[in-house]
Amino acid sequence: MKSHDGMYIAGEWRVPVGRDAIDVRNPADEQIIGSVPAGSAEDVDAAVTAAREAFPGWAATPPAERGARIAALRDALAARRDEIAETITAELGAPIGFAGAVHADLPIAVAGSYAKMAAEHSFEERIGNSTVLHEPVGVVGAITPWNYPLHQIVAKVAPALAAGCTVVLKPAENTPLVAQLFAEAVHAAGLPAGVVNVVTGLGPVAGQALAEHEGVDLVSFTGSTAVGKRIGAIAGGAVKRVALELGGKSANVLLPGADLERAVPHGVANVVRNAGQSCNALTRMLVDAARYDEAVERAVAAAESFVPGDPSHPDTRLGPVVSAAQRDRVRGYIERGVAEGARLATGGPEAPEGLPHGYYVKPTVFADVTPDMTIAREEIFGPVLSVLRYEDVEEALHIANDSVYGLAGAVWAAEETEAVAFARRLRTGQVDINGGRFNPLAPFGGYKQSGVGRELGPHGLLEYLQTKSLQL
Ligand code: NAP
Numbered sequence: 001m002k003s004h005d006g007m008y009i010a011g012e013w014r015v016p017v018g019r020d021a022i023d024v025r026n027p028a029d030e031q032i033i034g035s036v037p038a039g040s041a042e043d044v045d046a047a048v049t050a051a052r053e054a055f056p057g058w059a060a061t062p063p064a065e066r067g068a069r070i071a072a073l074r075d076a077l078a079a080r081r082d083e084i085a086e087t088i089t090a091e092l093g094a095p096i097g098f099a100g101a102v103h104a105d106l107p108i109a110v111a112g113s114y115a116k117m118a119a120e121h122s123f124e125e126r127i128g129n130s131t132v133l134h135e136p137v138g139v140v141g142a143i144t145p146w147n148y149p150l151h152q153i154v155a156k157v158a159p160a161l162a163a164g165c166t167v168v169l170k171p172a173e174n175t176p177l178v179a180q181l182f183a184e185a186v187h188a189a190g191l192p193a194g195v196v197n198v199v200t201g202l203g204p205v206a207g208q209a210l211a212e213h214e215g216v217d218l219v220s221f222t223g224s225t226a227v228g229k230r231i232g233a234i235a236g237g238a239v240k241r242v243a244l245e246l247g248g249k250s251a252n253v254l255l256p257g258a259d260l261e262r263a264v265p266h267g268v269a270n271v272v273r274n275a276g277q278s279c280n281a282l283t284r285m286l287v288d289a290a291r292y293d294e295a296v297e298r299a300v301a302a303a304e305s306f307v308p309g310d311p312s313h314p315d316t317r318l319g320p321v322v323s324a325a326q327r328d329r330v331r332g333y334i335e336r337g338v339a340e341g342a343r344l345a346t347g348g349p350e351a352p353e354g355l356p357h358g359y360y361v362k363p364t365v366f367a368d369v370t371p372d373m374t375i376a377r378e379e380i381f382g383p384v385l386s387v388l389r390y391e392d393v394e395e396a397l398h399i400a401n402d403s404v405y406g407l408a409g410a411v412w413a414a415e416e417t418e419a420v421a422f423a424r425r426l427r428t429g430q431v432d433i434n435g436g437r438f439n440p441l442a443p444f445g446g447y448k449q450s451g452v453g454r455e456l457g458p459h460g461l462l463e464y465l466q467t468k469s470l471q472l
């Protein structure tokens, strides 16, 4: 695949100071498909300098004009939609159909939403004798993961640009090719030099240097809770704004009147989607004792309908996970589940039949999972579902909330009002009611250790603004 051997800094592809490279592997066949430079602290410094220099001009650009540039960015991405999908299939292993419909189309829609919001948001409000100005925070350091690589980039860069901030992006080492494609789209959109800069590199080197840089005013991070805690500590120490979008272990609560025929396959598809690599995956299914066996049976049938295979084939619905390390991690959790006494209803730690190469994991359903088991507590990030039993609705609520995480959730009930009443008692940032669809304008973010701050829609824009009050 096409790749650059430079860093996108100040509107051009610059020769990096760091001389190390990162090989990009296709997880479906384990072959190297490209190579990008591994940025050093010096490269990060050059990018932050460019972003600082571009900041006053971009902050002073009228919001409607910023909106027009973001619309041009949306158009540049839309023009390369199929190439985006192919790139994400090649470096992440996402099935090509899903890569187009979600990995490409979602960020295009999100970019469009911020083009509109930049033009429509009122950057001034009146409170009594004060005029309150909404001003950009400054230079944003964005650190993104590989699981929805373009979506996570756009969910930070688009609102930052709408607010009038400039950006240095450090994308994940596993998926740098789509990040370079994004930089090309930024260039094609005619954004002024230095407004968006992209430094590829390793987390502990380039990522850490970006989080620590004095020239960065806000760090926006999406990824693991372990790294998020470090970033939060660094930002706190420097009194910098920070947004953290971390992991989850979300509950899918099937209340006693729920339609299992609909709810169970819907829940399984949610977990298997993107090979289980979604921070908001509904990985704990909670079912009442009376209908537990029926639900497990339906979950097994639904999981077995996902046959792992070549993600570039249009019929494939389950591809490999992103890397050998991720595969080993997921298989390790499956072994742990068995060791701790959960019942393997389908799937398992072995490679799927007929797929000796590639980082594939069998779609796996565990039954008889109890709330204390590791597979009920930790984020697995693979196509693995834990089905838990509850005796009554109060116990269901207790189990659902018994997590250090609180990112997402779902409730199914015979009546919407009953599901909504239950959802109000969940300590989590999002809840889907009876199969409610993902909304790219709704605030997305976590309670508890799932994070700090909100992304997407108008709430996502506010993260990049600070207020100044003028008393008149
Ligand atoms: P990660 O290490 O947290 O990676 C996220 C981003 O942070 C990447 O760009 C990474 O760079 C960077 N990073 C890593 N260490 C850093 C540091 N010390 N300072 C600054 N930036 C740093 O996550 P991962 O290793 O890719 O995945 C591990 C686990 O995290 C997964 O198995 C999953 O459970 C969880 N995860 C959650 C989400 C989510 O959306 N909530 C997303 C991804 C992963 P590199 O790419 O070079 O590591």
Ligand code: MG
Pocket (backbone or CB within 6 Å): 203
């Ligand atoms: Mg990492």
